[in-house]
Structure formats: C-alpha cells, structure tokens
Amino acid sequence: MIEVHNVTKLHFGxxxxxxxTLSIPEGSNLGLIGPGGAxxxxxxxxxxxxxxxDEGTVxxxxxxxxxxxxxxxxxxxxxxxMLFQNYALFDFMNVADNIAFPLRQEGKxxxxxxxxxxxxxxxxxxxxxxxxxxPNELSGGMKKRVSFARAVVPEPPIVFYDDxxxxxxxxxxxxxxxxxxxxxxxxxxxxxxxxxxIEGIKDICDNFALLDxxxxxxxxxxxxxxxxxxxxxxxxxxxxxxxxxx
Amino acid sequence: MASEIKPIWQRVLxxxxxxxxxxxxxxxxxxxxxxxxxxxxxxxxxDGEETWRNMxxxxxxxxxxxxxxxxxxxxxxxxxxxxYIEQYGAxxxxxxxxxYSVFREVGPIMIGLMFSGRxxxxxxxxxxxxxxxxxxxxxRALAIDPVRYLVMPRVFTMIVMMFLLVVVGDFVxxxxxxxxxxxxxxVDMTLFAWSVITYxxxxxxxxxxxxxxxxxxxxxxxxxxxGLNTSGGAVGVGRSVNASVVGSAxxxxxxDYLITYLDT
Numbered sequence: 001m002i003e004v005h006n007v008t009k010l011h012f013g014x015x016x017x018x019x020x021t022l023s024i025p026e027g028s029n030l031g032l033i034g035p036g037g038a039x040x041x042x043x044x045x046x047x048x049x050x051x052x053x054d055e056g057t058v059x060x061x062x063x064x065x066x067x068x069x070x071x072x073x074x075x076x077x078x079x080x081x082m083l084f085q086n087y088a089l090f091d092f093m094n095v096a097d098n099i100a101f102p103l104r105q106e107g108k109x110x111x112x113x114x115x116x117x118x119x120x121x122x123x124x125x126x127x128x129x130x131x132x133x134x135p136n137e138l139s140g141g142m143k144k145r146v147s148f149a150r151a152v153v154p155e156p157p158i159v160f161y162d163d164x165x166x167x168x169x170x171x172x173x174x175x176x177x178x179x180x181x182x183x184x185x186x187x188x189x190x191x192x193x194x195x196x197x198i199e200g201i202k203d204i205c206d207n208f209a210l211l212d213x214x215x216x217x218x219x220x221x222x223x224x225x226x227x228x229x230x231x232x233x234x235x236x237x238x239x240x241x242x243x244x245x246x
Numbered sequence: 247m248a249s250e251i252k253p254i255w256q257r258v259l260x261x262x263x264x265x266x267x268x269x270x271x272x273x274x275x276x277x278x279x280x281x282x283x284x285x286x287x288x289x290x291x292x293d294g295e296e297t298w299r300n301m302x303x304x305x306x307x308x309x310x311x312x313x314x315x316x317x318x319x320x321x322x323x324x325x326x327x328x329x330y331i332e333q334y335g336a337x338x339x340x341x342x343x344x345x346y347s348v349f350r351e352v353g354p355i356m357i358g359l360m361f362s363g364r365x366x367x368x369x370x371x372x373x374x375x376x377x378x379x380x381x382x383x384x385x386r387a388l389a390i391d392p393v394r395y396l397v398m399p400r401v402f403t404m405i406v407m408m409f410l411l412v413v414v415g416d417f418v419x420x421x422x423x424x425x426x427x428x429x430x431x432x433v434d435m436t437l438f439a440w441s442v443i444t445y446x447x448x449x450x451x452x453x454x455x456x457x458x459x460x461x462x463x464x465x466x467x468x469x470x471x472x473g474l475n476t477s478g479g480a481v482g483v484g485r486s487v488n489a490s491v492v493g494s495a496x497x498x499x500x501x502d503y504l505i506t507y508l509d510t
Contacts, residue, residue, distance in 0.1 A: 045383065048387060050383050050386055050387060070391075073389075074389040075389075077386070077387060077388065077389035078389050080387065082384070082387040084380045084383070084384060085380070086379055086380055087379075087380075088380035088381050088383065088384035089381075089384075090376075090381055090384070091375075091376075091381070092299070101388065102388050105388055105389065105390060
C-alpha cells in the first residue's frame with residue numbers, strides 16, 4: 001500500500017504540487033493523468049523518494065520514505081522499478097548492460113542467469129537482437145522499450161511508469177499495455193502509470209487521478225470517472241475540449 | 247502596468263546579494279561533496295569497472311596532449327632563460343633554471359590547466375548530461391549512490407592520473423629543454439643534465455607532485471559538483487562546463503599559492 005499525505009512541493013517559493021493526498025492499494029494500478037506541466041512526473045519522483053517534498057509524507061507499506069536511513073531506503077528502492085519519461089538509459093553502457101544493471105547491483109544472480117533474463121526481457125519488448133547496441137543508436141520508441149525492460153527485469157513488487165508508450169506506434173503501445181496488465185494481474189505488481197494515452201490505460205488501471213497545475217482535481221475508480229461531471233475530467237476521459245485553441 | 251524601476255543603489259545591493267548567495271551555494275555544495283567523498287573514502291568504496299573506464303579516458307587519452315604541452319613548456323623555459331644565461335655566460339645554470347621552474351611551478355600549473363580544460367570540462371559535461379536526462383535519478387532509483395558510483399572513481403582517477411601525468415610531463419619538459427639548449431643555444435645536453443642533477447633537489451620535484459595531487463582533487467571535486475548540479479537542459483550543461491573550468495582554474499591558483507607559501 002502506498003499512501004501520499006498532504007504533499008506540497010515549492011519551486012522558487014511557488015507551489016508546483018499543492019496538498020496532494022491519495023493512496024494506491026497493494027496490487028492495483030493508479031492511472032495518473034492531466035495536462036503537461038501539471039506535476040505528474042514530479043509527484044512520481046516524490047512517491048519513490050527521489051525528490052523531497054516541502055510538506056507532507058509518503059509511506060510505502062507503512063514505512064515513511066523520507067524517514068528511512070540509507071540502508072533502509074536502498075532496500076526499499078530494490079523493491080521499486082521506475083520507467084522514466086525520457087528513458088534515462090545509461091549512455092556509456094550497451095542495451096544488454098543497461099537491462100542487466102539492476103540485476104548486477106542486486107548481486108543475487110550469476111552472469112549466465114542474468115544474460116538469460118536480459119534476453120527474455122528483450123524478447124518481451126520485441127527487440128531480441130539489439131543487446132549489443134548503445135542507446136544513442138536507438139530510436140525514441142526503442143529506448144522506451146529498453147527502459148521498460150530495465151524497470152521490470154528485477155521483478156519488483158512496485159513499478160512506476162512515466163509515460164510508457166510515448167513515442168511508440170499503436171501496435172507496440174498496445175503490446176506495452178498488455179505487459180503492464182500482465183504485471184498487475186499475474187505478478188500482483190502495485191503501480192502508478194502516467195500516460196496521455198487515455199484509451200490505453202482505461203483497461204489497465206484500477207483507479208485514476210487527475211492533476212492540473214499541481215492540484216489533485218479528481219481521484220477515484222473507473223466507475224467514478226465515468227459518472228463525474230467535472231469538465232476537465234470529462235475532457236480527458238472522452239478526449240475532447242470545449243475550448244478552441246488560440 | 248509597468249513594473250516599478252528600483253533605484254540604482256538597490257539594484258547594486260540586489261546584485262551583490264545575488265552573487266554572494268550564488269557563491270555561497272557553490273562553496274556549500276563543494277563542501278558537502280567533499281564531505282560525501284570523505285565518507286566514502288573510509289573504508290574506500292570504488293566501482294572497479296567505472297574506475298578502469300575513467301583511468302583510460304582520463305589518463306591514456308590525456309597522455310598525447312600532456313606530452314606535447316610539456317615538451318613545449320621545457321623548450322620555452324630554456325629559450326626564456328637562455329637570453330640571460332648567454333649574457334652572463336652561466337651555461338651551467340641553464341638546467342637548474344629550467345628544472346627548478348618546471349618541477350616546482352610551470353609543470354604542475356600548465357598540466358593542471360590543460361587537465362582542467364580537457365578532463366574536468368568533459369567530466370562536467372558528462373555528469374551534467376546524465377543529470378538533465380534523469381540518468382542520475384535512475385541510479386538513485388536503482389538504490390545506487392551517485393557519489394559512490396560516479397564521483398569516487400573520478401576523484402581517485404583524477405588524483406592518480408594528474409600525479410602520473412605531472413611525473414611524465416616533468417621529464418618530457420626536461421627533454422624538450424635539453425634538446426632546445428643543444429640545438430638552439432648550443433649548450434651541450436650533458437651540461438644541461440649535469441646542471442639539473444646537481445642543482446635541482448628531490449624536494450623541488452616533490453613540491454610539484456604535492457601540487458599535482460591537490461590540483462587533481464580540486465578539479466575532480468569542482469567538475470563533479472557542477473556536473474551533478476546541472477539544470478536547464480543543453481544550455482545548463484554549457485553553463486556548468488563554463489563554471490567548472492573557471493572554478494577549477496581559480497582553485498588551481500589558490501592551491502598553488504598556498505602550497506608554495508607552506509612548502510617554501
């Protein structure tokens with residue numbers, strides 16, 4: 001269970017996240033939606049302890065993320081996988097080493113087992129032959145898939161996906177969403193998924209939260225989203241806007 | 247509504263205050279990084295693969311430029327002192343003049359500045375790019391301390407390589423000086439070598455090596471600090487590299503002054 005309590009984050013004195021409170025039950029997937037610049041990625045970084053909020057707390061399985069000492073936070077992070085919005089692949093390693101990196105750091109498996117797991121992940125994201133290539137040789141979509149493989153290879157019980165299908169074609173996007181669904185349904189992974197592909201996440205998320213300009217406008221189940229009258233939620237959910245551009 | 251124009255004294259004070267806060271932030275950041283490095287030094291925590299990768303990048307790749315620089319520095323020192331040596335006929339002091347100045351001052355300073363421009367700038371750009379593309383956060387998300395994984399190998403490598411490059415540079419400078427004295431001034435190489443061996447002491451050589459270690463540490467810490475605190479995309483990386491080179495140069499001259507003062 002992940003709980004976010006009254007989280008506020010300031011940037012040069014201006015709030016970029018305002019008093020956010022929500023919870024993510026174990027084994028569920030929260031869909032985090034909202035316009036660009038609303039603070040979704042920042043909230044994700046706060047939840048996994050990469051950014052410290054100015055106010056509020058985040059607890060994961062009862063542990064306050066910002067009260068943990070170095071060893072405890074390291075243990076917690078081994079249980080979290082994170083797919084970053086702009087891939088965050090290590091440029092100085094090839095694709096196979098990038099995917100193997102969390103496994104090598106964990107130190108539980110031998111090199112043969114690691115190689116097998118890496119190949120299994122590459123196959124699952126439809127990139128079976130690119131292990132020797134470096135990130136700068138890949139397209140944006142390929143980087144995204146490698147980043148996904150790296151996030152899930154240690155089979156963490158918690159995974160945060162920051163726009164997992166951005167830059168992907170519709171076929172690959174649907175494959176990634178199927179993988180996300182399998183992570184939740186078959187492995188019981190607790191996750192948060194940021195996406196602008198609302199149709200894609202409708203079927204893989206249990207709850208949805210909408211952020212706008214740092215404020216949590218809405219948080220509820222799919223049924224609650226479909227029955228709400230909030231115009232911004234309706235616009236996002238149904239994919240239309242009342243206003244004209246310009 | 248037009249914004250109110252502040253009086254000039256207020257703007258000057260604001261400017262001074264901003265600069266003071268900026269400098270305080272950098273000095274504080276460097277101090278914190280030094281503290282983190284100390285914490286990881288006892289007991290030493292180094293990633294072997296990352297250390298070797300940096301050894302190659304920092305040391306082997308800097309070797310040619312350091313050799314060329316050192317060769318020319320030795321030659322220049324001999325040409326500069328040659329005028330007075332000829333005037334007074336003190337040919338036996340040519341080796342001492344070149345060796346003393348190269349070992350104690352010119353060698354470490356020139357190689358330090360070259361090292362800062364080549365290795366320090368590259369280091370800041372690499373870490374800065376990692377920072378703005380979330381690679382540093384990715385390391386932290388994988389439970390890896392960026393100071394242990396990225397900074398420690400760089401600090402260790404830069405100290406070791408700066409030391410070795412100054413040793414090599416010192417002797418290459420003397421070779422350059424000896425060749426110049428033979429072929430340009432007509433002073434025999436053996437007389438040049440005799441002068442170096444007789445008048446230049448081990449203490450002069452070690453003095454330069456103390457500086458090499460101090461410069462290597464300063465360049466490593468400053469370049470890592472600016473790299474890890476980069477923000478603002480590609481423009482931010484450029485800004486950090488600029489600040490890192492300027493900061494390293496200032497640190498080199500301050501440390502040079504202090505070591506010269508304390509060890510003379």
